[in-house]
Every structure is written in structure tokens, then in C-alpha cells.
Amino acid sequence: MRDTPPATRQPVLALRNIRKDFGALAAVDGLDLDIAQGEFFTIVGPSGCGKTTLLRMLAGLEVPTTGDILIRGERVNDLPANQRPTCMVFQSLALFPHRTVGQNIEFPLKIRGVEASKRKSKALQLMTLLRLPQDYYQKNVQRCSGGERQRVALARALAYDPEILFFDEPLSAIDYKLRKTLEKELKDIHRETGKTFVYITHSLEEAMVMSDRIGVMRGGKLIQVGTPQAIYSLPNSKFVSEFIGDVNVLPVELGGDGRLISSTVTGELAAPNLPQSFTRGYLVIRPEFLRFLERASDAQNSVRGQLYNEYALGSRIQYQIRAGEQVFVVEKLRQQAFAGHRDDEVLIGWDAKDSILVSN
Amino acid sequence: MNSSRNKEQAGSSARRLAEQAAARLGPGEKTALPVLIFLFIGFAAPLLAVIWYSFMPPRTFSFTGVPTVQNYQTIFQSTSYISFLWSLSLAALTTAVLALICYPVAYAMVRVFGPYSMLLTLLFTIPLFVSENIRLYGWVLFFIKNGVLLGTVKHLSGLDLQSLLFTRAAVIFGMVYVYIPFMLFPMTLGVSMVPAETRDAAFDLGATRWQVFREVELPLSMPGVLIGSLLTFVLAVGAIAEAKVLGGQKVIPITHDIEIAFTYAQNWPLGSALAVLLMAVVGALVLLVLRRFDLDLLLGRK
Numbered sequence: 001m002r003d004t005p006p007a008t009r010q011p012v013l014a015l016r017n018i019r020k021d022f023g024a025l026a027a028v029d030g031l032d033l034d035i036a037q038g039e040f041f042t043i044v045g046p047s048g049c050g051k052t053t054l055l056r057m058l059a060g061l062e063v064p065t066t067g068d069i070l071i072r073g074e075r076v077n078d079l080p081a082n083q084r085p086t087c088m089v090f091q092s093l094a095l096f097p098h099r100t101v102g103q104n105i106e107f108p109l110k111i112r113g114v115e116a117s118k119r120k121s122k123a124l125q126l127m128t129l130l131r132l133p134q135d136y137y138q139k140n141v142q143r144c145s146g147g148e149r150q151r152v153a154l155a156r157a158l159a160y161d162p163e164i165l166f167f168d169e170p171l172s173a174i175d176y177k178l179r180k181t182l183e184k185e186l187k188d189i190h191r192e193t194g195k196t197f198v199y200i201t202h203s204l205e206e207a208m209v210m211s212d213r214i215g216v217m218r219g220g221k222l223i224q225v226g227t228p229q230a231i232y233s234l235p236n237s238k239f240v241s242e243f244i245g246d247v248n249v250l251p252v253e254l255g256g257d258g259r260l261i262s263s264t265v266t267g268e269l270a271a272p273n274l275p276q277s278f279t280r281g282y283l284v285i286r287p288e289f290l291r292f293l294e295r296a297s298d299a300q301n302s303v304r305g306q307l308y309n310e311y312a313l314g315s316r317i318q319y320q321i322r323a324g325e326q327v328f329v330v331e332k333l334r335q336q337a338f339a340g341h342r343d344d345e346v347l348i349g350w351d352a353k354d355s356i357l358v359s360n
Numbered sequence: 361m362n363s364s365r366n367k368e369q370a371g372s373s374a375r376r377l378a379e380q381a382a383a384r385l386g387p388g389e390k391t392a393l394p395v396l397i398f399l400f401i402g403f404a405a406p407l408l409a410v411i412w413y414s415f416m417p418p419r420t421f422s423f424t425g426v427p428t429v430q431n432y433q434t435i436f437q438s439t440s441y442i443s444f445l446w447s448l449s450l451a452a453l454t455t456a457v458l459a460l461i462c463y464p465v466a467y468a469m470v471r472v473f474g475p476y477s478m479l480l481t482l483l484f485t486i487p488l489f490v491s492e493n494i495r496l497y498g499w500v501l502f503f504i505k506n507g508v509l510l511g512t513v514k515h516l517s518g519l520d521l522q523s524l525l526f527t528r529a530a531v532i533f534g535m536v537y538v539y540i541p542f543m544l545f546p547m548t549l550g551v552s553m554v555p556a557e558t559r560d561a562a563f564d565l566g567a568t569r570w571q572v573f574r575e576v577e578l579p580l581s582m583p584g585v586l587i588g589s590l591l592t593f594v595l596a597v598g599a600i601a602e603a604k605v606l607g608g609q610k611v612i613p614i615t616h617d618i619e620i621a622f623t624y625a626q627n628w629p630l631g632s633a634l635a636v637l638l639m640a641v642v643g644a645l646v647l648l649v650l651r652r653f654d655l656d657l658l659l660g661r662k
Contacts, residue, residue, distance in 0.1 A: 059564055060564070061560055061563075061564065080563075081560070081563050081564040082563050082564065082565075082566050082567060082568060083566075086564075087564060087565065088560075088561070088564050090557045090560070090561055091557070092555065092557045092558075094555065094557040094558045094560065094561035095558075095561075096558065096562070096575075096576060096580075097558075097580070098579050098580060107562070107565055107567075107575070108565040108566050111565065111566045111567045111571055111575075112566060156565065157565075160565050160566060
């Protein structure tokens with residue numbers, strides 16, 4: 001899908017040991033990151049993980065306590081937001097309510113002293129790019145719908161012609177269906193403009209749809225950076241694996257023979273590749289990798305349990321299986337639905353290669 | 361026997377009518393009724409009385425005379441317009457001076473002082489607990505010859521300056537002083553209503569601090585400026601004490617003419633007519649301003 005892997009391209013944005021303290025609290029706690037030219041990079045984390053503070057530092061609205069921010073190799077720590085070649089789309093969108101759609105989009109051009117006719121043609125061009133009807137030029141922004149205002153905010157940021165665009169959860173206040181449409185649209189706009197996008201969100205699902213690479217943030221630190229595929233299939237911690245959605249996590253210890261012993265499941269379990277110096281941690285199995293078995297020998301690991309409930313998730317069906325204190329979730333495509341009933345005794349299992357071991 | 365039955369019938373039909381009327385009123389209307397009655401007795405009735413009185417024959421004290429426009433004719437033939445102009449221009453000047461003084465203070469209270477703005481608010485409100493007249497006489501003691509200001513200057517430098525009292529400037533000073541809270545607090549609210557992210561966005565889009573102020577903060581805080589200005593203007597047109605206490609007889613506002621008509625001249629209908637005219641002029645000006653600056657539009661609600 002990607003033309004060139006990000007590592008071989010010149011980083012347009014580089015963070016070197018960035019830190020931001022608010023009193024005794026380190027909102028951003030020593031962070032290093034390279035973002036490549038033209039990349040769509042998403043930072044994901046729960047509320048309060050420091051992602052908004054990080055983005056505000058990158059935009060120039062906050063000054064880092066220590067560390068460097070480099071744009072094309074130049075240190076920009078002391079460059080205020082209005083002089084950086086970057087632009088931000090805010091969570092509230094921060095449109096100017098007393099101005100029309102056209103005036104909002106033209107704002108950065110007006111500031112630069114671009115003449116009115118050129119401003120208008122640029123605004124109309126951006127409105128076409130963002131699928132906004134031309135007659136919206138005279139419309140008051142307050143009268144636009146949520147999705148339209150989203151597009152106005154993006155058009156205004158693009159009018160600034162920044163090298164890097166920052167997004168501070170702009171889709172969080174939008175209903176699910178429209179959000180799904182706008183996520184894809186944003187990725188299309190990214191492709192059409194070729195600009196570098198840095199996006200923050202608390203939804204890993206949203207990040208997966210759009211991003212070239214994702215950084216998962218927790219407690220002011222980036223705990224994993226990788227492609228959506230890598231984050232999904234090779235999470236490096238229980239936190240990352242659980243962040244993406246429903247997942248089966250078994251607390252395990254390494255037994256003497258290289259097999260795993262779990263406190264919640266009886267019997268020994270076959271282990272996948274062990275992380276370095278692993279002694280205890282968690283075994284993570286994605287719900288789609290669990291299978292319903294005829295016989296225990298059909299998979300390397302098996303657990304007997306009771307089918308407690310099933311949930312229809314559109315194209316997939318999720319089953320809840322209770323085995324003692326351990327609750328498993330199993331997902332099947334609708335076409336491969338399991339022919340079982342509530343309270344049926346079932347046997348589920350997985351192969352070691354379909355599970356991941358993490359230390360913390 | 362018959363008559364008592366009739367009475368009973370009449371009583372029951374009246375009760376029925378009252379019940380029907382009560383049933384027609386929703387719970388909202390019922391609960392609003394006491395306030396409506398109070399407003400009518402306390403606010404609308406005196407106003408209607410003054411309006412009615414302005415059409416009574418001059419120098420009469422009764423509500424039952426034959427209505428006439430004689431009072432209005434008298435006013436239009438007199439020099440009352442000078443007092444009108446004085447009141448309106450003093451109020452306009454007070455409003456303009458206050459707008460210029462209060463905006464920076466309001467801005468600082470919202471953006472600079474933060475937690476200390478509560479203290480400032482108190483400092484501005486506490487004087488309101490003292491009667492306006494007492495405060496104005498305080499200023500007389502301050503400005504009078506050999507008073508706090510001039511006495512101190514004389515003692516320190518030997519300069520014997522003329523008193524600032526009983527000048528037009530003193531009247532303006534007094535009005536600006538008295539009406540500060542009515543301009544400052546709506547303005548503070550107006551400035552605080554500008555969202556931080558909107559200012560950040562303008563700055564991030566390349567605007568300088570001054571451009572952020574001119575393009576975003578000032579227009580978005582205009583509702584506060586407008587409400588403060590209207591409030592100040594309407595109150596200042598009715599000012600009388602400042603001109604009396606600090607201005608001596610240098611300036612005669614229309615309120616003074618109204619007071620004279622009601623007291624010394626014993627011409628209530630004339631005083632009423634002056635009051636009605638003042639209300640009409642101020643009302644028309646306020647409506648004009650409100651039409652020119654649509655509050656909803658300024659607030660972005662349209």
C-alpha cells in the first residue's frame with residue numbers, strides 16, 4: 001500500500017526527549033519520535049495521557065519544559081504558533097462564529113494580505129476539494145451541520161498551506177455513522193494533498209482506519225509505535241492489546257518445561273515465542289483466533305466452558321464463554337456462526353502461534 | 361326565597377366561570393400570575409398613570425380632567441430641548457468614556473488577573489452599598505477648595521489651584537464614576553465568552569496578537585460591550601445627582617426640569633409630559649441601536 005516505508009523518508013517532524021511539566025505532574029514525560037514527510041501519524045491514548053499537551057507543543061501553543069522539536073531539522077521550540085509552518089484543527093473546531101464559511105476559510109490568507117479575488121478563488125477551490133457546495137461561501141458557519149463545519153475547519157487549515165496538519169480529536173463530537181464517513185474522507189484528503197497529518201484520538205479503531213503509523217501513549221510516554229497491523233497483531237503490552245477492543249487476557253507464569261501455567265485456567269498451555277527474560281505476564285488471544293473444537297486434540301490449547309451469551313455485531317457474532325472465573329470472548333463471521341445454545345457445554349481452543357505473550 | 365335562590369345561582373355560575381378560567385390556564389401561566397400582577401401594579405400601572413397625567417390640563421392634580429396636548433405644546437415652545445440635549449450628550453459621553461476605560465479593565469480581569477479578578481469585582485461592587493449621594497459628597501470633599509486634593513497640593517507645593525468642582529468636567533467625572541459597574545460587568549462577561557480555542561486557532565492560523573484581538577476577540581466580545589453601553593446610557597440619561605452635587609448649576613439636565621415641574625412649579629401634568637418625552641426619545645434610540653446590532657447575530661446564534 002505505502003510507496004516507501006516511512007523510515008527511508010526524511011523526517012519532517014522530530015521530537016527529541018520532549019517533556020512538559022505542570023507543577024509536579026509530567027504531562028509529557030520524555031518522548032522521542034520521528035514523523036516522515038507525507039505520513040499520516042496518529043497518537044492514541046486514553047484521556048489524560050498527555051496527547052493534547054503534546055499536540056499543543058507541536059503546534060506552538062505550549063512551550064516544552066525540556067527537549068527539542070525539530071521541523072526539517074530546525075529547532076522550533078521558541079517559534080510561536082503563528083510563525084510555524086503547521087496548523088491545527090481543534091477539538092471544538094474553533095470556527096469564527098461571526099464570519100461566513102468563505103470568510104472562515106480565507107482567514108489565514110486575509111492575515112497574509114492576499115487580495116480579495118485571489119482569496120475567494122482559493123477558498124472556492126478548497127471547498128471543491130472538501131465537497132462543500134459553492135453556494136456555502138456566503139453561509140454563516142453557525143448554520144452548517146456538524147460534518148460541514150468539520151470540512152470548513154479543515155479547509156481553513158489547508159488555506160494556511162501548512163507543511164504539517166495537526167488534528168485534536170476533531171471527530172469526537174460527531175455521531176458514529178458520519179464519523180465513519182469522515183474518517184475515510186480525511187484519509188482521501190490526506191492522499192490528495194500529500195501533506196503530513198498528525199492526528200490524536202482516544203479511539204484506536206479510528207486510528208486504525210486512517211493511519212500509516214500509530215503511536216500508543218500512556219502516562220506521558222509513547223509505549224508502542226508501529227503500523228496499524230503491527231499494533232493490532234503484535235501489541236507489546238496488556239494495555240495496548242486491550243486498548244483496541246475486546247480481547248482475551250490470561251494471567252500466566254512460565255512453568256519449568258517452557259509451558260505456561262495460568263491461575264484462571266486449569267492445565268498447562270503451549271507458549272508462543274517468549275519475550276526476553278520472561279517469567280510472568282499475560283497471554284493475549286484475539287477473539288477471532290479462538291475456535292470451537294470437537295475434541296481437545298484439535299488445537300494446541302483447549303478450555304472447557306459454558307456458552308453464556310451471544311451478541312450480534314453486524315457481520316460478526318460474538319460469544320461469551322465462561323470457564324470458572326475466566327470469561328472468554330470468541331468471534332465468528334456470521335456465515336460461520338456456531339450452532340450452540342445458551343448454557344451448552346463447549347470446548348474452545350487456540351494454537352500457540354495465534355497468541356501473544358506480553359510481560360506487562 | 362326566590363331572590364336567595366337567584367343569588368345562589370349567580371354565585372354558583374360565577375364560581376363555575378372562575379373554575380373554567382382556572383382550568384384554561386396551564387400550570388406555567390398559573391405560577392406566573394403573581395409576578396404578572398406584581399409587575400402590573402408596581403411597573404405598568406405607574407407608567408400608565410404618568411402617561412395619562414401628561415394629557416391632563418396644566419397645573420391640575422386630578423385624573424379626571426379633559427385630555428389635552430397643551431403640556432406637549434408648552435414643551436415644544438419652551439427651551440426644554442436644551443436640557444434634553446444636555447442629558448443625552450452627557451449620557452452619550454459617559455458611555456463613550458466608560459467603554460474606553462472599561463474594555464482594558466474587563467480584558468485584564470478575564471485574561472490577566474485570573475484568580476484575583478474576584479477581589480477586583482468586590483472592590484468595584486462594595487461602593488455600591490453606600491448611597492450614591494453620600495459617595496458624591498465624598499468627591500465634593502475631595503475636590504473642594506482646601507479639600508483633600510487641593511489642600512494636599514497646597515500644603516506640599518504651595519500652589520493654590522482653582523477648585524475643579526462645579527464644572528462640566530466634574531459632572532462627567534461623577535457620572536463615569538457612578539456608572540462604572542454597569543459597563544464593566546457586562547463587558548467582563550462579554551470578554552470571558554470568547555472561547556480560548558478560537559483565539560488559539562486565529563493565532564495558529566498566522567494572526568499576530570493584535571490581529572487576533574481585532575479579528576476575533578473584539579467582535580466576539582461585542583455583545584458585552586453593547587449590553588454595557590445600553591445599560592449605562594439608559595441609566596445615565598436619568599442621572600440627576602451628579603449635575604446637582606458636582607456640577608452646581610453649570611448643567612441643567614432634563615431630569616432636573618422634571619423634578620422642578622413636580623415640586624417647585626407644582627405642575628404635575630407638565631412634569632409627566634417631560635418624562636414621557638424622555639422615555640420616548642431613549643426608547644427610540646435603544647431600539648435603533650438594537651436593530652443596527654443584532655445581538656443574536658453577534659452571538660452567532662443566527
